[in-house]
Amino acid sequence: MGLCMSLAGRDIISIRDFTRFDIDHMLSAADQMELQAKSGSDILRGKIMATLFFEPSTRTKLSFESAMYRLGGSCIGFAEPSTASVQKGENLSDTVRVVENYADVLVIRHPLEGASRLAGEVTDVPVVNAGSGSEEHPTQAILDIYTMKREFGHIDGLKVAMVGDLRYGRTVHSLAYALSLYKDVKLCLISPDLLRMRHEVLEDIGRNIDFEEGKDLGKILGEVDVIYMTRIQKERFADLAEYEAIKGSYRLTQADLKHCKKGAIVMHPLPRVDEIDADVDGTIYARYFRQVWYGVLSRMGLLALILGAIT
Amino acid sequence: MSQVGKAELYVKKIRNGTVIDHISAGYALDVLKILNVTGKETNTVGVVINVPSKHIGKKDIVKIEGGELKPEDVDKIALISPKATINIIHEYDVVEKKKVSLPRxxxxxxxxxxxxxxxxxxxxxxxxxxxxxxxxxxxxxxxxxxxxxxxxxxxxx
Structure with a gap:
């Protein structure tokens, strides 16, 4: 494992900052957490995690807090910038330089792209990016590929369809970067024209893996191992008629799944609105709720690694 | 006389000032914008566009009588014309010649x-x-x- 740098003290800002060895190391750490999650652990006793959420969130914040508590640590933070010093005009740099005195790790969600990168550069404690505008959401990507690893036993060779809003969806950017570190992975990027994957991401992942872009989910449904659905937000469309026209074509129903490859799984970063029909929930394909549990395990592993509780 | 030398004759020599040579063809007017040259100045400014160049095929040239470039202007020129050269002219002679450079x-x-x-x-x-x-x-x-x-x-x- 000489190629794997220790993750103790590292920031988790972008998947682009890590090698495959680092990511594999994070997945192994998540594996180690299964037992500790169920029986409780105190490996992070005395450690404090601060969650600084400048944008609303429920599940990501709760997932991080659950991970921290399950390892014996404590949590402080805010979820509403309106109640925070931000409202008084304080900038992010000052806020994080203050809060790093209160905590051993900072978990930040911010509407501006690059916010966590800046926070990491002005603080000494590790910073975890819990979503920076529509740029990246690296811990979601780690839990996503952890889900694939758990469900298939491997990530190499998987064919993954990402469906929906690939332009503004931060989870798909991070996930594409993460998958591009693995061998023989193929991505099918299915979206309306307006919401195609950012060219920066395509340029980067295209150096390592094959991808194809398209609009029709039905065409590739029988070929892929993973159907990763995302929400298409109405507010992205200037013309509501256009939104109404396309939204149905990015909706997955139980009937569609008859055309699926055997053993395929359906994932979603959640929250969903109507892009996955409720009748899919009970099928053998649905993994999006189990994905949430894997999220807790992978965040436990990450916190334990960056706080030096495990190596 | 070299092609470059011939090209420079499109505009009269300046006595003291700066010649920005090897500007990527078609970008001389952008260089003027970077230098905040509006056309209302009193000093002589010469612009040559699309002249043949031995090194870069075609190029633009800007000559500014009495002007000296600020380092940040040189950096901006490097962004749009990475092969540009800056010649400092004193009494019609080139006393300093440097290539712009683009840092990493x-x-x-x-x-x-x-x-x-x-x-x-x-x-x-x-x-x-x-x-x-x-x-x-x-x-x-x-x-x-x-x-x-x-x-x-x-x-x-």
């Missing part, structure tokens, strides 16, 4: 084109770009990872 990282001289990039907010931080390609220029924002190309850069001058 570019700090502060242009803004990120992404309006929701943290470097465009009220944070006490300068823009920072990593040079991905020199010609045609492609920069990546250190903070938001968005790409900036020549057309995006030119909008800022």
């Amino acid at each position: 990282d570019i700090t502060g001289i242009i803004k990120c084109g992404n309006p929701v990039c943290i470097s465009n907010s009220k944070e006490p931080v300068s823009s920072l770009f990593h040079v991905q390609e020199v010609e045609p220029i492609r920069l990546r924002c250190h903070y938001c990872n968005r790409t900036m190309e020549k057309k995006d850069i030119l909008k800022q001058f």
Whole structure:
């Protein structure tokens, strides 16, 4: 494992900052957490995690807090910038330089792209990016590929369809970067024209893996191992008629799944609105709720690694 | 006389000042914008566009009587014309000749084109770009990872 740098003290800002060895190391750490999650652990006793959420969130914040508590640590933070010093005009740099005195790790969600990168550069404690505008959401990507690893036993060779809003969806950017570190992975990027994957991401992942872009989910449904659905937000469309026209074509129903490859799984970063029909929930394909549990395990592993509780 | 020498005769020699040579063809007017030359100045400014060049096929030239370039202007010229040369003229002679150079990282001289990039907010931080390609220029924002190309850069001058 000489190629794997220790993750103790590292920031988790972008998947682009890590090698495959680092990511594999994070997945192994998540594996180690299964037992500790169920029986409780105190490996992070005395450690404090601060969650600084400048944008609303429920599940990501709760997932991080659950991970921290399950390892014996404590949590402080805010979820509403309106109640925070931000409202008084304080900038992010000052806020994080203050809060790093209160905590051993900072978990930040911010509407501006690059916010966590800046926070990491002005603080000494590790910073975890819990979503920076529509740029990246690296811990979601780690839990996503952890889900694939758990469900298939491997990530190499998987064919993954990402469906929906690939332009503004931060989870798909991070996930594409993460998958591009693995061998023989193929991505099918299915979206309306307006919401195609950012060219920066395509340029980067295209150096390592094959991808194809398209609009029709039905065409590739029988070929892929993973159907990763995302929400298409109405507010992205200037013309509501256009939104109404396309939204149905990015909706997955139980009937569609008859055309699926055997053993395929359906994932979603959640929250969903109507892009996955409720009748899919009970099928053998649905993994999006189990994905949430894997999220807790992978965040436990990450916190334990960056706080030096495990190596 | 070399082709370059002939090209320079398109505009009369200047006595004291700066000649910016080997500007990428078609970008002389952008160089004037970078230098804030509006045409209302009193000094002589010569512009030659699309002349043959031995080194770069075609090139533009800008001559400014009595002008001296600020280092940040030289950096900006390097962004749009990485092969440009700056000649300092004294009493009709070239007393100093230097090539512009594009560093690997570019700090502060242009803004990120992404309006929701943290470097465009009220944070006490300068823009920072990593040079991905020199010609045609492609920069990546250190903070938001968005790409900036020549057309995006030119909008800022």
